[in-house]
Amino acid sequence: MGFCIYFQIAQMDELACFAPGMLALGSSGYGSGESEKFLSLAEELAWTCYSFYQSAPTQLTGRRNYFFRPGQARHDPSQVHPWNILRPETIESLFYLWRMTGNKTYQDWGWNIFQAFEKNSRTESGYVGLKDVNTGVKDNMMQSFFLAETLKYLYLLFSPRSVISLDEWVFNTEAHPLRIVTRHEQEQSGGGLEGQQRSFVRSRARKVGRTGI
Template sequence: MWETSMKGLLSLIRRSTPSSFAYICEKNGDSLTDKMDELACFAPGMLALGSSDYGPDEAKKFLSLAEELAWTCYSFYQSTPTKLAGENYFFNPGQDMTVGTSWNILRPETVESLFYLWRLTGNKTYQEWGWNIFQAFEKNSRIESGYVGLKDVNTGVKDNKMQSFFLAETLKYLYLLFSPPTVIPLDEWVFNTEAHPLRIVNRNDANLAALEGQHKPVIKIRSRKTGRLGGN
């Protein structure tokens, strides 16, 4: 299933001119649109994770694409006056990237990928990029009672809303980006799409035995004398 989906994904990859930013097109029927959402910026992390199951040549290909796409996503942020990304970008010949929908609602996808790439490569560049994004949130989105999105990343006008995923995902991935690899190690845990860590177990795993031990079935027996329920 993974290999089939990767064939489809690779068919959507294009590169801009003149700077050759790799990006993922949107497909509608048989037509492709040169547009990429910040939402799609989870893909670099996904590709980096998936590359670890390939042989050296294929792994290098997918990891290299992951790094290219991560640079594009980081550039979404760097391309605006506030250094925060718009919701989506268009790519046109000779223009590289232009902001389409210009709001920012504190999305986590780019920093999610930076976290995975840092953990899998050890390249501190991804920490530097993450720090720059965090600083942009601090400068433009921080208010006395929390953080808010922007109505327009070009003007910095605030929207007076803090999305729940900013705490559950964006800040969590930024925290993990600067944590030791021993904090929720990726060979023991997997994150779902909302950044909740789930322990990896299998039938022969001691972790599973421990979990099953914590959830033994309780047998209730009613006393003939008192009519009360008791358990073991």
């Protein structure tokens, strides 16, 4: 007989800080009671993620694995991997929460994080990560997602709601906006997805000289 032993570890990876934004965005699909519950959870998690930044001398968060000790406040974790590589997840969640609630606090938090990037990561030729958020020692690399995601979400955090409205656009996991197309719009533009596929097949058949399709 085999035995499985599960260990519950009170830790949170900073990469999980996309979750507050996910919960905030998803809360709009529920009734008022459930919606408030999910939005409240999103706000509490966002506070935890922001506190990751505030807990370090540079006010930039370490890369991963924050442990929560019994009896300690949830926003006072100990850092295990203090390397910051300019990741976007917390900024992403602040953007969604700002759009969903209109609470300027999330803009203030985003501005504080941006100021920490300016103070600790900016160089003459770009922005670099930190090997240690406690000492401020820099590495020599700017990750591509800093431009594609982190700065994009910071820009949107301070933009009017009409700029890439969440009623018309959805972001994929790499922060690329994709226009929301309703079924009615699909039908008007060519019979929906199946109609578009058939049209593509007919067009390709003509190009390669096939008939009978």
